[in-house]
Amino acid sequence: MGTAKQERLSEIVGVALRLAEEGGLGAVSLRAIATEIGLTPMALYGYVRSKDDLLDRLVARLLSEVAARDPGPDWRERLLACARSARAVAHRYPRTFPLLLTRPAVLPDAVRVVDPLYAALLDAGVPEEEVPGLERMFSTFVLGFAVSEVSGRFGVGGLGPAERRAGVDPAHVPAHHRLGGVLDRPVDWDAEFEQGLRRLLEVVERAAADRA
Structure with a gap:
C-alpha cells in the first residue's frame, strides 16, 4: 500500500475511533466516515471493504497502542x-x-x-x-x-x-x-x-x- 493510501486509511480509522468514542459503536458507519473526510461512500470502499473490515482495523489500532515501550x-x-x-x-x-x-x-x-x-x-x-x-x-x-x-x-x-x-x-x-x-x-x-x-x-x- 502506497504512503498516501496508508495515510488516508489511518485518517479513516482515526475518524471511526472518534465517532465511536463520541457516540458509541453504533455511530460508526461508512457513510458517516465518508461525510467526515469528504469522500463518497463508494470511494471509501477503496480503503475498507466493509464495516467489519473497519471494525477489524479499529481493533488493530487499539492493539497498536497496547504495545509496551x-x-x-x-x-x-x-x-x-x-x-x-x-x-x-x-x-x-x-x-x-x-x-x-x-x-x-x-x-x-x-x-x-x-x-x-x-x-x-x-x-x-x-x-x-x-x-x-x-x-x-x-x-x-x-x-x-x-x-x-x-x-x-x-x-x-x-x-x-x-x-x-x-x-x-x-x-x-x-x-x-x-x-x-x-x-x-x-x-x-x-x-x-x-x-x-x-x-x-x-x-x-x-x-x-x-x-x-
Missing part, C-alpha cells in the same frame, strides 16, 4: 507492562475498547502484540505447549478486567451491595451475607488489578517450575 529484559516486567498498557488504552477509549473482547484479532497488529507475550512466557521457562493457553489466560484477565471497568460492570448501580442483599432471603444467598463486611468496603480497582496480575505471575512461575 522497552519494558526491560525481565519477563515479569514485560508481562506487567503489557497488561498495564492495555488497561490504560481501555480508559483512553472506553467505548471502543470492548471490541477487543468481541471480535477476533485478525490483522498483523495482533501478532505483533501477542508475540512479546509468547516470548516472555518462553523466557520464564514455560513449556512451549503451554504458552498459548497461558497467554489466553493472561489476556482474558487483562481485557476482561479493563472492559468491566470502563463498561460499568464494576459500578455500584442504583443499589449498593447491602441494599441488593437486603432484597434476597439470606437463606438463599448465605455466602453473600457471610461476606457482607467485605463486600460493603470500597474497592481499590488499581490494587485489585495489580493483585490479579501477581496471581497470574505465580501461575506462570508454577508452570515453569513443573517443567523443571
